[in-house]
Amino acid sequence: MGRVAELAEVSVRTLHHYDDIGLVRPSARTPAGYRAYSAGDVERLREVLAYRRLGFGLREVAELVGDPPTDAVARLRRLRGLLLERRERADAMVAAIDREIAARARGLKVTPEEQLGMLGARLYDAIGGAYPATRRTDPRIAAQIWAALGDARTVLNVGAGTGSYEPSDREVTAVEPSAVMRGQRPAGAAPCVAAAAENLPFEDRSFDVAMAVSTVHHWGDPAAGLREMRRVARRVVVLTFDTDEPGWQDRFWLTRDYLPEFADVLGEFPSLAAMADAIGARTEPVPVPWDCADGLFEAYWRRPGAYLEDHVRRAMSVWTRVGPEAEQRAVRSLGDDLDSGRWAERNGGLAALDAADLGLRLLVA
Numbered sequence: 543m544g545r546v547a548e549l550a551e552v553s554v555r556t557l558h559h560y561d562d563i564g565l566v567r568p569s570a571r572t573p574a575g576y577r578a579y580s581a582g583d584v585e586r587l588r589e590v591l592a593y594r595r596l597g598f599g600l601r602e603v604a605e606l607v608g609d610p611p612t613d614a615v616a617r618l619r620r621l622r623g624l625l626l627e628r629r630e631r632a633d634a635m636v637a638a639i640d641r642e643i644a645a646r647a648r649g650l651k652v653t654p655e656e657q658l659g660m661l662g663a664r665l666y667d668a669i670g671g672a673y674p675a676t677r678r679t680d681p682r683i684a685a686q687i688w689a690a691l692g693d694a695r696t697v698l699n700v701g702a703g704t705g706s707y708e709p710s711d712r713e714v715t716a717v718e719p720s721a722v723m724r725g726q727r728p729a730g731a732a733p734c735v736a737a738a739a740e741n742l743p744f745e746d747r748s749f750d751v752a753m754a755v756s757t758v759h760h761w762g763d764p765a766a767g768l769r770e771m772r773r774v775a776r777r778v779v780v781l782t783f784d785t786d787e788p789g790w791q792d793r794f795w796l797t798r799d800y801l802p803e804f805a806d807v808l809g810e811f812p813s814l815a816a817m818a819d820a821i822g823a824r825t826e827p828v829p830v831p832w833d834c835a836d837g838l839f840e841a842y843w844r845r846p847g848a849y850l851e852d853h854v855r856r857a858m859s860v861w862t863r864v865g866p867e868a869e870q871r872a873v874r875s876l877g878d879d880l881d882s883g884r885w886a887e888r889n890g891g892l893a894a895l896d897a898a899d900l901g902l903r904l905l906v907a
């Protein structure tokens with residue numbers, strides 16, 4: 543055993559431990575009762591050590607090397623999957639660090655959520671439980687999205703969440719990386735794959751159309767996600783937000799007068815033109831109806847009191863992204879202005895509108 547330990551550059555204690563937990567069991571004993579490693583045992587040890595050096599935990603390694611030994615190609619596939627997951631996590635961390643560096647360079651405060659990398663799926667694992675309270679399909683927005691799907695029969699819904707906007711008259715496959723969101727899909731909803739937009743586990747051109755609704759701004763790498771949608775589907779439909787138009791921050795009174803921090807949240811977001819270019823899309827505005835059934839950030843533009851309700855805000859990721867200080871200040875200030883009549887004075891004209899263009903855009907490619 544000492545010789546094997548020396549050759550493998552591990553301690554005898556490590557080998558004992560591997561033996562005790564059944565990871566690498568020497569199959570023989572010397573006449574003096576010492577453990578003896580066969581050629582097969584040494585091969586297994588070499589494999590175990592390789593995985594350990596890649597940073598896998600003992601339990602993962604035990605699964606990878608298999609007991610009884612599993613098909614070598616299947617094990618390699620699993621290892622490959624684990625490495626890709628790690629690479630994805632590392633990429634997302636690099637992107638989060640880049641965003642923080644850029645935000646700090648612009649003198650902006652980074653919220654604790656952002657520092658913890660609580661973005662994308664991790665953000666939704668943390669806040670997604672509050673989503674179903676107010677988030678659902680709005681029929682008018684749905685009609686516009688479904689018209690853009692054209693005659694597509696097979697549909698991939700990326701960043702699908704709880705399944706809003708999934709058409710019931712077509713064959714839908716959903717992709718959603720947050721386990722909390724997947725767990726809230728209603729019984730009978732389309733099958734849902736645990737994956738992220740940046741790395742879609744489908745062959746080229748597997749679907750007639752790929753759609754993504756209110757999700758691109760959460761992706762670690764939006765350009766990569768859009769490229770993936772383009773790769774796996776013949777057509778692409780994306781509901782997103784326009785930050786190209788000068789003064790876009792002033793389109794919505796909530797951002798303009800109470801939550802200027804929203805601009806920082808979207809500061810690093812790719813331009814609408816760049817996203818449209820990436821997939822070769824045309825762009826159409828998506829007006830938000832005054833009584834929008836989907837409680838998205840802009841939904842209550844004519845019902846300002848709704849933003850004072852905690853359960854309404856909890857279903858909008860913006861509030862978590864700006865952090866509690868900005869949220870409390872905005873809510874206090876809006877409440878004061880509603881009480882004093884100042885909000886009505888400034889926004890009186892809205893009462894006459896049935897729908898408003900607040901920057902939502904449909905990209906259709």
Ligand SMILES: C[S@@+](CC[C@H](N)C(=O)[O-])C[C@H]1O[C@@H](n2cnc3c(N)ncnc32)[C@H](O)[C@@H]1O
Pocket residue numbers: 661662663666667677700701702703704705706707717718719720723737738739740754755756757760761762767
């Ligand atoms: C605002 S929800 C929208 C859900 C749904 N499309 C809808 O319209 O109700 C955003 C969703 O994007 C998901 N998401 C976050 N990062 C993602 C990524 N990299 N790839 C795909 N989806 C992602 C979140 O987990 C969350 O479910």
